Amino acid sequence: MSVVKPLGILAAVAALSGMAPASAAAQTAAAPTFTKDVAPIFQNKCEACHRPESIAPMSLVTFEESRPWARSIKNRVTARQMPPWHIDKTIGIQDFKNDRSLTDKEVDTITRWVDAGSPKGDPKDMPAPVPWPSEQGWNFARQFGQAAPDLVVKSLSWTQKAGANDAWWKPVVETGLTEARWVRAIEIRPGSVKGRKITHHAIARLQQKETDDLAANPNDANGNPLPGTFMEWAVGKQGEIMRPGSGKLMLPGSKIVWDIHYSNGGEDVTDQVELGIYFYPKGQEPKFRQVLHLMGATNAGGVDIPPNVVKATEGYFVLRENGRVESFQPHMHLRGKAMSMEAILPNGQLQVLSHVSDFNFNWHNSYVYADNAAPLLPKGTILKITAWHDNTTANKANPDPNVWVGYGDRTVDEMGHAWVNVTYMSDADYRAEVAARKQTLGLTTDRQQQ
Numbered sequence: 001m002s003v004v005k006p007l008g009i010l011a012a013v014a015a016l017s018g019m020a021p022a023s024a025a026a027q028t029a030a031a032p033t034f035t036k037d038v039a040p041i042f043q044n045k046c047e048a049c050h051r052p053e054s055i056a057p058m059s060l061v062t063f064e065e066s067r068p069w070a071r072s073i074k075n076r077v078t079a080r081q082m083p084p085w086h087i088d089k090t091i092g093i094q095d096f097k098n099d100r101s102l103t104d105k106e107v108d109t110i111t112r113w114v115d116a117g118s119p120k121g122d123p124k125d126m127p128a129p130v131p132w133p134s135e136q137g138w139n140f141a142r143q144f145g146q147a148a149p150d151l152v153v154k155s156l157s158w159t160q161k162a163g164a165n166d167a168w169w170k171p172v173v174e175t176g177l178t179e180a181r182w183v184r185a186i187e188i189r190p191g192s193v194k195g196r197k198i199t200h201h202a203i204a205r206l207q208q209k210e211t212d213d214l215a216a217n218p219n220d221a222n223g224n225p226l227p228g229t230f231m232e233w234a235v236g237k238q239g240e241i242m243r244p245g246s247g248k249l250m251l252p253g254s255k256i257v258w259d260i261h262y263s264n265g266g267e268d269v270t271d272q273v274e275l276g277i278y279f280y281p282k283g284q285e286p287k288f289r290q291v292l293h294l295m296g297a298t299n300a301g302g303v304d305i306p307p308n309v310v311k312a313t314e315g316y317f318v319l320r321e322n323g324r325v326e327s328f329q330p331h332m333h334l335r336g337k338a339m340s341m342e343a344i345l346p347n348g349q350l351q352v353l354s355h356v357s358d359f360n361f362n363w364h365n366s367y368v369y370a371d372n373a374a375p376l377l378p379k380g381t382i383l384k385i386t387a388w389h390d391n392t393t394a395n396k397a398n399p400d401p402n403v404w405v406g407y408g409d410r411t412v413d414e415m416g417h418a419w420v421n422v423t424y425m426s427d428a429d430y431r432a433e434v435a436a437r438k439q440t441l442g443l444t445t446d447r448q449q450q
C-alpha cells in the first residue's frame with residue numbers, strides 16, 4: 001500500500017502510541033536465564049494458554065516443561081506467530097486494550113536465552129507461580145459484587161471425541177429476553193475445566209430485528225438480519241466491560257448465534273460454552289450505544305477468487321453518524337492472508353487505522369483499541385476494508401489452489417469482512433470527545449504531530 005497518507009489527529013494518535021522503543025541496543029550483558037528473565041515473560045504472555053488443563057499443546061510453566069521446546073519457541077516468537085496477535089506493528093494504531101503480543105525487547109530476551117543454550121539460572125530467581133483459577137468462576141461477577149451474571153446463555157452441548165479433527169459448532173440459542181436491556185459487560189467461558197482443553201475459541205453473535213436503521217446489519221440470503229458479534233472469546237481472555245457511558249442494546253426476541261471452534265483434547269469431552277451478560281440497572285441507560293457492524297465484502301457476490309492468485313477485495317461502509325471505532329476483527333477463512341481498515345475522511349484524507357498482515361484462520365482476534373487510541377470519526381467518513389486472499393500454493397492452509405472460491409459459510413468457502421464495533425454520538429458529544437482527546441494527548445491543533 002503505497003498511498004500518501006496525510007496525518008490528522010487520528011493518525012497523530014496512532015503515531016504517538018506507536019512509538020514502542022526498539023531496544024536491541026547495548027546487549028552485552030550476561031545471557032538471560034529462565035528463572036530470572038524468561039519465566040516472567042511466560043507468566044505474563046504465555047501461561048494463559050500454556051499451562052496444564054488449558055488449550056495449548058504443552059505447559060510453559062516450569063523450566064523442565066519449557067526447555068524441550070526452546071527451539072520451537074524461538075521460531076514461533078521471532079516469526080510473531082506466538083502469542084497469536086496478527087496486527088502489523090509497523091502501520092496504523094498500535095495501542096490496544098487487549099494486546100497480548102511480545103515487545104521487541106521480550107522477543108530479544110527469549111531469542112538470546114535460546115541462543116545461549118537455554119540456561120536455567122538460579123532457582124532463587126524464579127518468580128512466585130501465577131495463581132491460575134483451578135475451578136470455574138465468573139470474573140466480573142466477583143468484581144461487580146454479584147453472585148453470577150444477570151443472564152447466562154449456554155450453547156448447546158457438543159462432544160469432542162479423542163483424536164477427532166477440529167470442529168466448528170454453530171448452534172443458535174434464544175436469549176429469552178422479553179424486554180430491551182442495556183449491556184455493560186459480557187464474558188464467555190467454557191462450561192467446565194475439561195471444556196477449557198477443547199474450546200479453542202468461541203464467538204457469540206447477537207441476532208435481533210433492529211428498529212433503528214443505524215444499527216442494522218445487511219440481511220442474509222433468506223432475509224434474516226446478519227447477526228452482530230456480541231463478543232469474541234479465545235483462551236486467555238477475560239471478557240469485555242463497555243467503555244464508560246456506553247453499552248450494547250439487547251432487544252426482546254434476540255438470539256445468540258454461536259461459532260465455536262473445538263480442537264482435540266486427547267480424551268472425549270462434552271461441554272457447553274456459557275455467555276455471561278451483565279446489564280445496566282433498569283432505567284439507567286448509558287449515553288452511547290455501541291453497535292457491531294459487518295464491514296467489507298458481503299454475501300452479495302462480494303467474494304470472487306480465481307484459482308492460483310492472490311486477490312484483493314474491497315468493501316466500503318459509510319458512517320452515517322459521528323462515531324468512535326472501538327475494535328477491529330477480521331473475518332476470513334482458509335485463504336485469508338491480510339486485511340486492512342482505512343478511513344476516508346469527508347475532507348478526502350485517507351488514514352490507515354489497522355492492518356493485519358499475517359492473518360491466521362485459527363485465531364479470531366478482536367483488536368480492541370485503547371481508550372485514547374480508538375479513532376473518533378466524523379459522520380460521512382467511509383471505512384474501507386480490504387481483504388487479501390491467497391489462493392496459491394504459497395498459502396500452507398490452502399486446501400486446493402486449483403479451484404475458484406466464492407462467498408460461503410463452509411470453511412472451504414470464503415468471507416472477507418471485518419466486525420467493527422462503533423459507538424455513535426451526536427455532533428455536540430462528538431465535539432466534546434474530540435476536545436477531551438486532544439487535551440489528554442496534549443495536542444493543541446490537529447496537525448501538530450508529524
Ligand code: HEC
Pocket residue numbers: 041042045046047048049050055056057060069072073074076077082083084100102234235236362
Ligand atoms: C491465546 C493462547 C496462546 C497464547 C497466549 C500463547 N500460545 Fe502458544 N500455542 C497456543 C496453541 C493453541 C498452540 C497449538 C496450535 C498452534 O500451533 O497454533 C500453540 C502452539 C505453540 C507452539 C508450537 C508448539 C509445537 O507444537 O511446536 C509454541 C512454541 C508456542 N505456542 C509458544 C508460545 C509462547 C512462547 C507463548 C508466549 C510468549 C505463547 N505460545 C502464547 C496458544 C497460545
